[in-house]
Amino acid sequence: MTTTEPLTLFTGSTGNFDDRTQILVRGPEAETFLQSIFTADLISLETGILRASALLSPQGKIQFDFLISRVEDGFRIDLAKEGSEVFAKRLTLYRLRAKAEIIVLNESIIRLSWKTDSSSSESDSIADENYQSVRDERFPEEVNVLRHYAESGSASPATPAERDAWAALRIHYGIAEGGADFIMNDVFPHDINLEQFSGVSFKKGCFVGQEVVSRMQHRGTARRRILQVTAQANLPASDTPITAGGKEVGTLRSVNGSNALALVRIDRVKDAMDKNIPLLAGATEVSMTIPAYAKFTFPEGAAD
Structure with missing residues (x-):
């Protein structure tokens, strides 16, 4: 892979990142349920914003990393397709009696775009195709990194050049991604800087693995x-x-x-x-x- 300038790699949006999938969690108790197990604060998550988060082991290590955003009556979870069925089963285990439905969208579409000379027109065209677009808050607002979601349909897969472009952008801004940059069950949230951009909340109360991660934070032992x-x-x-x-x-x-x-x-x-x-x-x-x-x-x- 050659070095490239991440803000001018291509015009418009990528094809479908078909190695990722979507899981919807909907229902009157979806927020309370997910707030109690995920690392990020979901109460403060605004509509149209995408936030990094994780589900930890009781020992505080990352079992699954993902991106989460609001949808009508619940949340969308964007994660690696590999392991997504296990993740959905884990959510079902934690759900207990919570009034929340867990829906795996195996045929969903995830496309990306970020600021280029023509990105506004491309975002408009994606919106016309009934995609829901949300901004990834890990990146500077002016770069306008968007993920465009459809629950079903067809789209050409992202090309190798587009995947290289995404990797270049992540490297340029120091954003790690599971699989590419770390192995599940091997790292704590601090290891991948997750707590540096709202991926971990130390104020919201308990979540799975919270005691270990909070101790690392307060002792400064990362x-x-x-x-x-x-x-x-x-x-x-x-x-x-x-x-x-x-x-x-x-x-x-x-x-x-x-x-x-x-x-x-x-x-x-x-x-x-x-x-x-x-x-x-x-x-x-x-x-x-x-x-x-x-x-x-x-x-x-x-x-x-």
């Missing part, structure tokens, strides 16, 4: 994070270890030419930077930065 990586040459493939002085500090994840995301130990990265020890992805020297949206900083003190 050490693994998603950082942005740049190099003077094309980077090696995803999963390449990143080392400093022969010791591993993390792993490359999504890669787009000379730019990438990495899941790293930020204390070890800071230690290497303080000692002027080169950070290497394979044999390629890299630099790392904290995404612009993040409120965390590199920790002080020696790495363990």
